[in-house]
Amino acid sequence: MSSLENQIESLMLNNRRMTDGFSYTVPSGSSYPYQWFWDSCFHAIILSHIDTKAAMAEIQSLISHQFDNGMMAHVIFWDQQKEIFNVDWGLKKTSNIIQPPIIAYATERVYEKCGxxxxxxxxxxxxxxxYNFLLEERDLRKVNLIGYVNPDESGEDNSPRFDNALLLPPQHEVEDNLNKRYALFETHKKCNLDTRCTSETFWIEDVPGNVFLIWNLESLSRIATELNDRQLAKKYLSKAKQVAASMRVNMFENGYFHPLSGLKAVKTTENTWSRFAPLLTKQYTPAEAKALVKDELLNRERFxxxxGVSTVAQNGPAFSPEEPIWGQAWQHPHWRGPIWMTVHWFLYQGLKNYGYYDIANEVREKSLALVKNEGFREYYHPITGIGMGANDFTWGAMVIDMN
Known part of the structure; x- marks a missing residue:
């Protein structure tokens, strides 16, 4: 085992918790001491390389708090701490919103390793x-696209993609952004978690969210095939194709896929990493992908x-790569320019889909260098390389899956 693998194993072990008979991993012991949904999906993938039993336990702990309607919340509060993320969700032990739906892919990856x-x-x-919950409850316009009722559901809490919907300018105080998002927690609670009710205040059909849905419906179809359920395998593969077709019809314009804001589905134009997400599911033609990589990804004035690759275009009005001064790390996860390791991981896979192996390897090497030089940090400055945000943060360990 390499030195890096030893460091990753130590990090994951130090961040592992056991509560009520369930084993799970927290993103950061000091800043994020709970179980976050898509973080745990990443954790399962990381753990599949070093401890398959722990990887399986990560998935099992997530589904242990599934709602009767199929929903899985974005946070499970196994051990609530008053000082960190103490919100009245109107529920016991969980939040009242979701996060990107990547649990089927994570489960498939774990099964590939453990058998x-x-x-x-x-x-x-x-x-x-x-996934039935998502397809039935989160497709409000019945166009085969799911939506979010809070920016936090995207996993990219303060991304500029949500500025217009929050009525915020490109440059604003991080506290103002947080307050608006927290107000939406309260709105969703008052709406009794009714998606249509909350959508009157905030609704986004996001590009990565629907890409992840396609990606995971394909995984779910393969899992169904493995379990000899041909009917469900066919159903979910068909649904994945329907979502992809709808994204092309409703979101694609001028060479890119754009998020849709509100129930009127207005295209938003903020230039963030999200336009690269469809590389993951091969939704660009080869010619479109070539132009995207050349004009956007490899553009030194943009990404x-x-x-590494910034989360927001450098030449855009919202680019702000410095860590916010206000608040603690858990109050300002910053998606307005810094490098986030999971974005590098998504890019790494998407680029390989189109044969851009050299560029994918550059992304991998930049990722490894960040972890080597700055350690396991929440995010990194794209110009100086300085690690920022939470310490001992698990996402840096995703480099173990860039191979």
Missing amino acids: DRPFLESVFPALVNY WLPY
Whole structure:
């Protein structure tokens, strides 16, 4: 085992918790001491390389708090701490919103490593119920696109993609952004978690969110095939194709896919990493992908910065790569320019889909250098390479899956 693998194993072990008989991993012991949904999906993938039993446990702990309607919340508060993220969600032990739906892909990756069929059989019904919930409850316009009722559901809390919907200018105080998002928590609670009710205040059909849905419906279809359920395998593969077709019809314009804001589905134009997300599911033609990589990704005035790929175009009005001064790390996860390791991981896979192996390897090497030089930080400055945000943050360990 390499030195880096040893460091990753130590990080994951130090961040592992056991509560009520369930094992799970927190993103950062000091700043994020709970179980976050898509973080745990990343954790399962990381752990599949070093401890398959822990990887399976990560998935099992997530589904342990599934709602009756199939929803899985974005946070499970196994051990609530008054000082961190103490919000009245109107629920016990969980938040009242979702996060990007990547649990089917994570489960598939874990199964590939462990080959434990009873594990796959045990979690499959929960996966089916979860994706049925998304397809039925989060497709308000009935156009085969799911939406979010809060920016936090995207996992990119203060991304500029949500500025217009929050009525915020490109440059604003991080506290103002947080207050508006927290107000939406309260709105969703007052709406009794009714999506249509909350959508009157905030609704975004996001590009990465629907890309992740396609990606995971394909995984769910393959899992169903593995479990000899041909009917469900066919259903979810068909649904993935319907979502992809709808994205092309409703979101694509001038060479890119754009988020849709509100129930009137107005295209938003903020230039963030999200336009690269469809590389993951091969939704660009080869010619479109070539132009995207050349004009956007490798453009040193936009995304291709000294230490990696920024989350926001450098020449855009919202670019702000410095860590916010206000608040604690958990109050300002910053998606307005810094490098986030999972974005590098998504890019790495998407670029390989189109044969851009050399560029993918550059992304990998930049990722490894950041972890080597700055350690496991929440995010990194794209121009100086300085690590920022939470310490001992697990996402840096995703480099173990860039191979």
